[in-house]
Amino acid sequence: xxNRTVKVKKKKRKQSTTDRIYDSVxxxxxxxxxxxxxxxxxFIIISSISxxxxxxxxxxxxxxxxxxxxxxxxxxxxxxVMRGFVNSIIYTVCGTLINLAVxxxxxYALSREKFSGAKVVSxxxxxxxxxxxxxxxxxxxxxxxxxxxxxxxxxLPGALxxxxxxxxxxxxxxxxxxxxxxxxxxxxxGQIRFFFSIALPLSSAILAILVLYYGIGxxxxxxSALLYMKTxxxxxxxxxxxxxxxxxxxxxxxxxxxxxAQAALLEKKKLVELMKYSLIIISSIPVMILYPFxxxxxxxxxxxxxxxx
Amino acid sequence: MKKGKNxxxxxxxxxxxxxxxxxxWSLWLFVLPGVILTFIFSYVPMYGVQLAFKKYNPKLGIWGxxxxxxxxxxxxxxxxxxxxxxxxxxxxxxxSLLAGFPIAIILALMLxxxxxxxxxxxxxxxxxxxxxxxxxxxxxxxxxxxSPSSGAINKVIAYFGGTAINFMAEKSYWRHIYVxxxxxxxxxxxxxxxxxxxxxxxPELHEAAICDGASKFQIVRYIDFPSIxxxxxxxxxxxxxxxxxxxxxxVFLLQNDLNKGVSEIISTYTYQxxxxxxxxxxxxxxxxFNSAVNAVLLIVVNKISDKLSGTSxx
Numbered sequence: 001x002x003n004r005t006v007k008v009k010k011k012k013r014k015q016s017t018t019d020r021i022y023d024s025v026x027x028x029x030x031x032x033x034x035x036x037x038x039x040x041x042x043f044i045i046i047s048s049i050s051x052x053x054x055x056x057x058x059x060x061x062x063x064x065x066x067x068x069x070x071x072x073x074x075x076x077x078x079x080x081v082m083r084g085f086v087n088s089i090i091y092t093v094c095g096t097l098i099n100l101a102v103x104x105x106x107x108y109a110l111s112r113e114k115f116s117g118a119k120v121v122s123x124x125x126x127x128x129x130x131x132x133x134x135x136x137x138x139x140x141x142x143x144x145x146x147x148x149x150x151x152x153x154x155x156l157p158g159a160l161x162x163x164x165x166x167x168x169x170x171x172x173x174x175x176x177x178x179x180x181x182x183x184x185x186x187x188x189x190g191q192i193r194f195f196f197s198i199a200l201p202l203s204s205a206i207l208a209i210l211v212l213y214y215g216i217g218x219x220x221x222x223x224s225a226l227l228y229m230k231t232x233x234x235x236x237x238x239x240x241x242x243x244x245x246x247x248x249x250x251x252x253x254x255x256x257x258x259x260x261a262q263a264a265l266l267e268k269k270k271l272v273e274l275m276k277y278s279l280i281i282i283s284s285i286p287v288m289i290l291y292p293f294x295x296x297x298x299x300x301x302x303x304x305x306x307x308x309x
Numbered sequence: 310m311k312k313g314k315n316x317x318x319x320x321x322x323x324x325x326x327x328x329x330x331x332x333x334w335s336l337w338l339f340v341l342p343g344v345i346l347t348f349i350f351s352y353v354p355m356y357g358v359q360l361a362f363k364k365y366n367p368k369l370g371i372w373g374x375x376x377x378x379x380x381x382x383x384x385x386x387x388x389x390x391x392x393x394x395x396x397x398x399x400x401x402x403x404x405s406l407l408a409g410f411p412i413a414i415i416l417a418l419m420l421x422x423x424x425x426x427x428x429x430x431x432x433x434x435x436x437x438x439x440x441x442x443x444x445x446x447x448x449x450x451x452x453x454x455x456s457p458s459s460g461a462i463n464k465v466i467a468y469f470g471g472t473a474i475n476f477m478a479e480k481s482y483w484r485h486i487y488v489x490x491x492x493x494x495x496x497x498x499x500x501x502x503x504x505x506x507x508x509x510x511x512p513e514l515h516e517a518a519i520c521d522g523a524s525k526f527q528i529v530r531y532i533d534f535p536s537i538x539x540x541x542x543x544x545x546x547x548x549x550x551x552x553x554x555x556x557x558x559x560v561f562l563l564q565n566d567l568n569k570g571v572s573e574i575i576s577t578y579t580y581q582x583x584x585x586x587x588x589x590x591x592x593x594x595x596x597x598f599n600s601a602v603n604a605v606l607l608i609v610v611n612k613i614s615d616k617l618s619g620t621s622x623x
Contacts, residue, residue, distance in 0.1 A: 022526050026422065030420070030432055038435050040454070040493075041439070056459045105343070117329050124347070128351040130604045132351065134593060134597060135584075135592075136579070137353075138357075139584065141349065142350075156346060159346045160346060191333075191336055219443070220441070220442075222445050222558065223557060239445075245445065245449030246452060273459055279449075284443075302501045303502075
């Protein structure tokens, strides 16, 4: 009897050593991954508040050195950035509202089993997933409608994303039952009233998911603005960022001869580098502030999307 | 009486679209805005695709321009860019898929068998975060870090006695930079689907395996991994379907004259030819070629997926 328990114990211990190795390997690998993902983000934060001299000398590694807010000051003095920020807020808010106004009713209607047009309309949307006119014909249509260089060129062409529509449709299908509507219909409630006063108030989760998906999409997009926006004062933030971060619009190319001027130029160059770090932080702030609160909605959206509706 | 009413209902149903409009007018109203917008911005451009067979003249418009047959296609197939552009597109997307796909699965498996729940939550929150960084900022970060004069990576190289590398100008680095920065940005996010599938694995299976003396690694290998295999297969097949469509946004931002040899892909070439050089119809032709290949791939792949796993897009 005692012999047996010893045997079991032994077996257990043997198991737990391999498991312990497994656990520690996973712990180490995941920690390394965490550092690989987190460090570049952390580096940008500490660099943005460090002395530009120290950053470009490579001294800033683990903590900020010579804390200064010069970079941020520089960003706020750059009128194009502030204008872009305001533009982006306007485009994001208006765009998201229109996205919701189009997507929610569509996906609600398509989620109704009794809707006789559901099949036709679904096929109508699915076709667009397979066939598209492409960049140039779409551009010509937007141009033909005189939407270029207006906010509408950024908002209307993508007013309904089929993927988001399917996510919302799946949600409505499983959360707003036909019986609920039938009960309301007996009391004389039509579809329109049912949608606004019963279905929508019950759908705050999907509302949050759509606002976030669409909103972040608008905030982060630059391509349609690159295609359609011609006037610089109408540029959204991402296009302004592109010219500063990627095209180096501020690269000071003037040729200087005197040593003093050259030193000043070098100083300015370092400040511009610093400004880039601050710019990255400022442009990501709206998303990053929201992120911890909304993470679970995002994840939920992915899960609803993965269940085929 | 009752019977007659029923019959009239069925005839109403058979009336097709008009009957449907009368019966469900409010639901039709719901789908109307989306249908109109999609028609204008997705279907009308499809009509514009005929430009690929025409010589576009802005004065005459799409309809009035003269037909040129397949000229634009033969020109594209014979152009020296054809091979480069197709090759680059395929290499970039195959490389991204090979690098990114297994990593997301491994990450989900590791996270699922990780026992510190709080620490796991932190890892998840952090690894999901880069997904929300905009493409412009992502590329800006890459260019900052890889800058030959002040970039952090070159500082490290210099510290160990190496010479600074101008990463963005070297053709040999470009693909790796593109793909691995993509993996960095999306691995956490892509693991969510698998993590969700793993949450559906019955704990009884785990308990039974533990009773039979399975080690943790064996549980992952023989229970967790097979249980996400169906999800993985579907996603892999779908990803293969979009292998010819690499996103424009990131490639365009990381592109410069020095690395164009490896970074010019179909979509950037379409943009360059159509909107910068102004060859509207030629560019439409290239775009049409690309979307035709995409559509065929997607349909074929979808059929395969349907046969193998009974899952399809439609």
